[in-house]
Structure formats: structure tokens, C-alpha cells
Amino acid sequence: AQSVTQLDSQVPVFEEAPVELRCNYSSSVSVYLFWYVQYPNQGLQLLLKYLSGSTLVKGINGFEAEFNKSQTSFHLRKPSVHISDTAEYFCAVRTGGFKTIFGAGTRLFVKA
């Protein structure tokens, strides 16, 4: 069975600094990988997805993620964060079928 581990529950960072949110997955078959963002009092929104092809995926709001099959990782990065990036970020995996498995979430705090 597949699983998703987000290695950090909270990540504080200063504005304009780079950030990396870590995600590892476990699956014995090919996967589709997603990052979602949740702002306060809102639902989850898709940031980016990896389906196949290039391992570097660019998403909205300047975020990107790199798929590393050998390390079974899909870390999310942004070179310079803004206050408005403060939110909770969820990594998710699907191996086919209907079910998507979500990680526990990483709360990103951007400080002025």
C-alpha cells in the first residue's frame, strides 16, 4: 500500500528566503504526485502535479517540485517566499484508481 510522509510539521522562514518542504512516498508501482496548498478557512488548491516526463515540475505562485524516483521523494521548493505564502501544504500520491493519499501537512510560516 502507498503512503506519504511529510517530514516537517512546521517550517518557519523569513520573507524573501528560500524554502523547501519535504515529502517522501512509499509505493511499489508508478505514482502520480501532487502538492496542494490550503489557506485559512479555505479548501485545498492544486499547486502542481507530476504525472510523467521531466522530473522538475513548475506550479503556480513560483513553486516547483522535483521528483526523485531513487529517493522516492517529491520536495517542494520556492526560491523566495512572501508573507502571502503562509499556509498549510499537503503532498499527495495516487497510484491509479480513485484514491489519493494525503500527507499530514506542513504549516509554512513566513515572517517579516
Add this chain to the structure above:
Amino acid sequence: DAGVIQSPRHEVTEMGQEVTLRCKLISGHNSLFWYRQTMMRGLELLIYFNNNVPIDDSGMPEDRFSAKMPNASFSTLKIQPSEPRDSAVYFCASSAIPPFLNSNQPQHFGDGTRLSIL
């Protein structure tokens, strides 16, 4: 296009009362997912439907919970009787799943219903 629409956005009621949460899917989507989010347990999948048929309800916590899709664009999640431990934010999400199961389509979430059982 309108996104997934949930109602009500907030619900406060006393324990023992029946609670009904509603969800309208994005037009053209044929899969529907109900999630519950709490600080302690994070995001939990309760049930999902494909083409109005429940595919997996193993996440439904107890018989007090039930979900239906009376038509292709609408779903309800009912709790009867409600208990304080049911307090959470409930999300529904929809997705376009093609006939073959190997789908790479993401889920589109509503803004949630914040439920408080007193």
C-alpha cells in the same frame, strides 16, 4: 466555471441533532470525495463515489454517518445523531475520472463546512 460548492459554510448545533452537509460537484466531474479535517487527525477520507456509486466507504467512522449522491451533480453527508467529537471541517472534492481507472486528474476542493457540535 463555478468550483465545488459546499453548504452551509458553518454549522453549530447541539449534540443529538441531525446534521446534513451538502456538496455540488463541478459540472462534468463524475467522482466525489468527502473528507474530514481535524487538528488531531489531519485530513481523513470518509467516502468516495464514482458515477453516483459509492466505491469505498471504509473511512466512514460509524453508522451515524451516511452519504448519498441522489444525482450526478449533488451529494449529502448526514450525521445522525451528532456528537461533540464530530466537530471538524468537512470538505468535499470532485474529480473527472475517465472510464479507465488509471487517472492523473487532481481533485478540486470546496471551501468546507465548519461543524461545531455543542
